[in-house]
Amino acid sequence: MLKAERQQVILNEVRIHNRVLFTDIAELLSVSVDTIRRDITELSVAKKLKKVHGGAISLGFNNYQLENQEIYALENKSRIARKAITLIKSGQVILISGGTTNMEIARMIPPNLKITCFTPSLPVAVQLMSKAEVDVILIGGKLSKDSQIAIGGCAINMLNDIKVDICFLGINSIDVNNGLTDFDWDIVQIKKAMIQASKKIVAPSISEKLNSTQRFKICDLDKIDVLITELEPEDDKLSAFREVNLKLL
Amino acid sequence: MLKAERQQVILNEVRIHNRVLFTDIAELLSVSVDTIRRDITELSVAKKLKKVHGGAISLGFNNYQLENQEIYALENKSRIARKAITLIKSGQVILISGGTTNMEIARMIPPNLKITCFTPSLPVAVQLMSKAEVDVILIGGKLSKDSQIAIGGCAINMLNDIKVDICFLGINSIDVNNGLTDFDWDIVQIKKAMIQASKKIVAPSISEKLNSTQRFKICDLDKIDVLITELEPEDDKLSAFREVNLKLL
DNA sequence: TAAATTACTGCAATATATTGCAAATAATTG
DNA sequence: CAATTATTTGCAATATATTGCAGTAATTTA
Missing domain, CATH: 1.10.10.10 (Winged helix-like DNA-binding domain superfamily/Winged helix DNA-binding domain)
Structure with missing residues (x-):
């Protein structure tokens, strides 16, 4: 045997x-x-x-899938998350996409912060459920096994009906010329809908993802209001992004 | 032991x-x-x-959070789940509500069974994500902190648009005269919508919950097609249910 | 306060865990 | 295909964990 x-x-x-x-x-x-x-x-x-x-x-x-896999570059992601949290004010309505950096943000939201969170991400929703003061609203739809977020028409329809204060948009690739790009068509659609549904777009991204480009385009850089990396805003690697109208954190 | x-x-x-x-x-x-x-x-x-x-x-x-929830599956719930699984045929579309018995059903779905599952329950969705052949579609909406399922108009709207083969409806209280009842108004609304959205209703319930009644009514017994308990269908405790037009398993 | 119940401690019997090692088996290589 | 290498498996010796028991201390109850 x-x-x-x-x-x-x-x-x-x-x-x-x-x-x-x-x-x-x-x-x-x-x-x-x-x-x-x-x-x-x-x-x-x-x-x-x-x-x-x-x-x-x-x-x-x-047995959440997410707890099984080790998070890559967790240190940097925690730093990003700490900066991201400072943007959230009590009473706001926010929208969080998937990805490990956003998981970190969800994890670090103070339990006594009263906010409303929309999310299409299953792990983020699970994480937020433990925060007593956070209202969690799940964006429904077909779940992608890879990314563990809801995709498809149903999710997009639901996003079309809302307008939130801040969106923390998970980033796959970001580039000064090509803007935000991703390799999964379904996720690109969701992210487009999320951008449409938000007054302010915050892009948390580890510096490795800067200056890279994927197959499908989500949006140009001008849609992004704030870019958060683990680097100091003055860092040389960010100089290209400083020149466009983009707040760095 | x-x-x-x-x-x-x-x-x-x-x-x-x-x-x-x-x-x-x-x-x-x-x-x-x-x-x-x-x-x-x-x-x-x-x-x-x-x-x-x-x-x-x-x-x-x-302290009663998802993370602290204990996994001990009462032997009874496993038995119910095993019976429930036999009702599912490959290719079917099913709908599963929340509750520990339904969690047990979700957990025991064979990994190679090709089905589509709708669910408003966060833990059930997480459980189903690990089954490669199961398409999971999340019913979105505001998440109830207690029951960890999506409630409210959005979830109900989404349910109104579907018609599935089988619904495994979590039971709080069931009684020959009063039918299905529950103590949470929001959950009653969701369950009503789930019944509307299904061709066949299966009610898995441990025998403890038989012959009890709660504040709000979900439906009469005639809406239920199959009642599954951990008991043998011939058990005396089920005699009252045998008399109405209800299949026992 | 006395009686009854429950809690704690140390100990011995048993069951389980760990480790190193050698034999058996499978995989790789020239 | 034979030789080599790596992996897997079973065994034995030792270490650790679990459990029930008995005796005693502490707590509750009437």
């Missing part, structure tokens, strides 16, 4: 019964307990189940 | 009844009171409940 096969059996047991015992599985599959223990250790570090003394149990409800 | 399992049973009891007695749980799980005491001490330092003389009590609703 292959290792992968065994692990599949284990996962299946956990899915159905919520738990497995090392000894049971070992007997069932006629391998040593050590082998099962090693399998379960592997599955555990892969976050497929939870290893406990004597066996394993299902991860259950809180 | 695993320690982790025991602790989940304890947390589950605390969630349902707001309190537990060492002696009760010890007898229920056939372990010594000392063991339960130690478990509860651990859970107490983990801030999952409050240890008191003779037992433990719930921390209260303020």
Whole structure:
């Protein structure tokens, strides 16, 4: 019996019964307990189940995809998030797209700040649910498995009906000449609708994404009001952006 | 029985009844009171409940967030979920409301079953996102902090535009004379819209909820096509329901 | 206050975890 | 295809964790 096969059996047991015992599985599959223990250790570090003394149990409800993957450049994203938070005033209505930087912003919103947040992002919504004073309004629609945000006509229709104070628009690529671009057509449509739905557009972006261009265009730079990077506003790398009418933070 | 399992049973009891007695749980799980005491001490330092003389009590609703929700699936809910899954055919479009039983159903949907799922429930959507073959469509709207589902006009409008094959409707109270009832007005509205949006209504409910009534009415029993409980369909407790035109599973 | 219940402590029996190692198996390479 | 290398597996020895019990201290209840 292959290792992968065994692990599949284990996962299946956990899915159905919520738990497995090392000894049971070992007997069932006629391998040593050590082998099962090693399998379960592997599955555990892969976050497929939870290893406990004597066996394993299902991860259950809180198995958010997002918590599994490590966030790239988290330090920089936290710095961006800290700056972003300062733009939000009590009582405002804001709109947050997806992406890890926006997740960081959502995470850092003070729990006592009274605001209304629209978002098409599932992880952002989950994050915001824990803030007692934040009203969360979900933009519905078909969920993209990749980006975990609602896409499609339904989401766009819903966005067409609102006008918020600030939009924190996740950035994929930004360039002085080509403006904002992205590689996923569906997400481009959503982002366009989000821009339309907002009085003020804030673009949080790690500096790596500056001066890069993707296939599909979202908008020109003049639609963006504020660009937030982890750099100081005076940094040389931002000089090209300083020259256009763009506030840097 | 695993320690982790025991602790989940304890947390589950605390969630349902707001309190537990060492002696009760010890007898229920056939372990010594000392063991339960130690478990509860651990859970107490983990801030999952409050240890008191003779037992433990719930921390209260303020701490009752998504992250702290316990995954322990009452064996009964798993049984209901297993039965419910058999009703779903490949290619169908289904609608799932919130609640822990429906979470269990979502969790147990086989990863290779190709279906389209509509849901206004944030946790259900998160759960379904991990199923590669399931298309998830989120019903948007204002999120209720208590139930973690989208409520309000926007959600209802979205439901008005669809007609799905099966709806798994979370049940709060069900009674032969009073039909389906609930205590939250907003949720009643959503559930009414869900019923309207479905060809077939399946009501999964643990037997504890049978023959109870809440303040607001959702619908009469004749709207329900199938009632699933953890009991055998022939069980005496279900005799009242057998007499009306209701399929039992 | 006395009786009853519950809490805490240390201990022993059992179960589980960890580690290093060698044999068996699978994958890679020349 | 044979030789080499890497991975997987089972075993044994040791370490750690869990559990129930008994004795005693603390708390509640009447």
